[in-house]
Amino acid sequence: MVDKQLRDTIPEFGKKAGAGDGQVGVGNMSGLSSGPGARTFWEIAAIVLVAVVIIGGAEVTLRLLAIPSYILPVPSEVAVALVTDWQFIGPHLVHTLIELFSGYAIGASIGLLLAAVITQFPFAEKIIAPYILVLVTTPMLALVPLLMLNFGFGYTPRIIAVALASGPMVMINSATGFRRTDLAKIALARSFGANTMQIFMKIRVPMAMPMIIVGLLIGSIFGLLTAVGAEMVGGGFGLGNRLTTFSSTIQMPQFFAVIVVLGVLGISLYVTFFLIGKKWASWEA
Amino acid sequence: MVGGVEKGAKSPHKLVVENATKFYNTKSGPLHALDNYSMTVGDGEFVCVVGPSGCGKTTLLWSMAGLHGLTSGQVTLDGEPVVKPHPQIGMIFQEANLLPWRTLDKNINLPFEIRREKPDAQWIEHLIERVGLQGFGGKFPRELSGGMQQRAAIVRALSFNPSVLLMDEPFGALDAFTRDEMNLLLEEIWLETRKTIVFITHNIAEAIFLSDRVHVMSARPGRLGKVFKIDYERPRAIEITTGREFFDLVNEIKSEIDHHPSGAKKGRAQRVAREAVS
Known part of the structure; x- marks a missing residue:
């Protein structure tokens, strides 16, 4: 119980959550500059992991299904083409x-x-x-x-x-x-x-x-x-x-x-x- | 006792408002904000103007600051008419009014940037110390509490050492404890600097605590009601606000505001009459 309370952050009332304080336009700086908040090491690791899973998954799936390159090339081919x-x-x-x-x-x-x-x-x-x-x-x-x-x-x-x-x-x-x-x-x-x-x-x-x-x-x-x-x-x-x-x-x-x-x-x-x-x-x- | 009459030997009146009348143009016709209002403020005197919300207090203060003109009547400072912002007048606004994109130091520096003058670093340093803001110069306003923001606003207004300070409900948004603290601080600063201060508030206790004289303004259009002379010893302690005598004075001023022949109704009648004529 106490532990749970200690882990709670101090509620910040009156702070705008995300974009949109009645601005016309396509979002405001609070959405752009602060984003979802500062990221910790683990959040960054998770973001990288998602990229690895998606790209790796595409590579494996495309190869397993034997999709021809002229329909959808595997990521490694794209990487090679980008360099060569x-x-x-x-x-x-x-x-x-x-x-x-x-x-x-x-x-x-x-x-x-x-x-x-x-x-x-x-x-x-x-x-x-x-x-x-x-x-x-x-x-x-x-x-x-x-x-x-x-x-x-x-x-x-x-x-x-x-x-x-x-x-x-x-x-x-x-x-x-x-x-x-x-x-x-x-x-x-x-x-x-x-x-x-x-x-x-x-x-x-x-x-x-x-x-x-x-x-x-x-x-x-x-x-x-x-x-x-x-x-x-x-x-x-x-x-x-x-x-x-x-x-x-x-x-x-x-x-x-x-x-x-x-x-x-x-x-x-x-x-x-x-x-x-x-x-x-x-x-x- | 207090009042600084000894200093202003030539003219006892630092700031004079004569028959100030102000109409605003609005979509629904002219709005009568201030009606034939006159007051004098002695050199080094601390005067409060109390009145209900929307009675024209801010209109009066803005005229004194030269931020807008009067429909008729005039404001004079040291005998000279005030028609535009005057370098000898410092203004403190509701809710601090700091620029959120500037740090405290840069906020305090704003008047000097605008006037292209060199700030008096020693004086500003002293003021910052006086209000207890040392070490906060690099902070942005949003990182500070309301009380600290208002302290910074006081430093900014005094930074160029004006002889007159006009304060527009500066502590209205603060909680009661912070307000007491700020009132004490303001009195201390006033006793040290002896600026001429006109302070606007709708808090009667605050007005009594701070001032040498309390001017009561009626509901719109603002008219001068009774003037109360406040004789408490300086420096004053917050404890005086709990005394019987203080309560009675608050009630007396409150009933003066409540029972003043409603300027609003009369003003509306006048306006209707004027519109009918024109």
Whole structure:
């Protein structure tokens, strides 16, 4: 009895459980930065164990059922292909990264700037909001054939598509952040004689930061999605192009190797923003 | 006894509110928050304003701080009208109002960042020690209790050594014990620094315990009711709050608030009348 009580942790009332304190947007920093909580050694061991079981299980099952490689390759084949055929994948990763980073840099900065400016003018915001929503909800991939018609098969149409996909995502989430106004905090800054710019830099921006980082994360994932999708539509380079090539030539181990690369790329984006969030937005736990 | 009249030889009044009247524009028409309110605060005096919730206390304080203007009337500090935030006025808000993304040290540094001034490190060090926050400079507000957060807010408001401190129900969210502790601390700090303090609260006992004078404000629109002079010796002990005399005073002030001709009804009638005219 006593032992059981001693093992109980102190209940923390009033602490938000997970994401969602009424925020619009796609989750907030409390979901992103704290996650399910710090992990112990055994939890990490269990996570690794699950991966080993899944990959090992797939390897054994596929071999036992004698599934041919062109339907589903065994994990070891994929690993081998990833190493031996890296020369056919690596350069395309560089192409994809170039498109992703340039498109994202353009889209995210415009989105961020627009969010910062537009939220200062509620009337303008009301007028523009539905159009931004259209941009957010329409898959920008649909524009790629048109963009290729206008800009050819090089980087340009892809970069534009990435910018169009990521920009509105960054904007809509950042705007949610900038719209949070805490009159008491603004009054505090004003009581020290702060001007509009100082209130913006010292109160509004930090207050918006958690939502800005969420927007940047979601924008980057949408950018990656759109970059790969655009590469699949046309043009002879990029990881998306590799996917279509390898599947049409039935090189399934190579195909899955590209999937693994894309997975690692996506996770890297997430981890990057997770760490940025930890540094800049951890106060909102 | 107390009041600092000896210091303010030139003008006994540090802070003067003259016929302050304030209307807010709301969707349902103008809201009469403050009606012809006048008060004076002597240099180094500690004055409390008590009144029911929503009676216009905060409106009054914000006008004194220059955070918003008045519909008519004026506030003067040392004879100069206050029309915008004044460097000689420090403000303490409800629930500490620390910036959650800044550590305590950086919160305390905010006024200097905004004014682009160099903080007086020695003075701030002294204040931090005074309120018992040594060693907490690197902590974030959420890591501290409500009382400690409010201590940090006091340090922040005093950090630039203003001559006037305006306090807006600063201890309203604290539990009774912490509140007593903070009241004692505030009195000590006041006795040491002799700032001019205007303190707003709806807790009558707190108002009596702290102040030289208690101003009663009626329900909205805020009007000046009776003014009570409080003569307890300084420094005061919490024990005085349990005395018979103290109880009687609390009751007297309470009945003054309760039985004051309801400003709310009258105000509404006036508003209706005004709307009918316009």
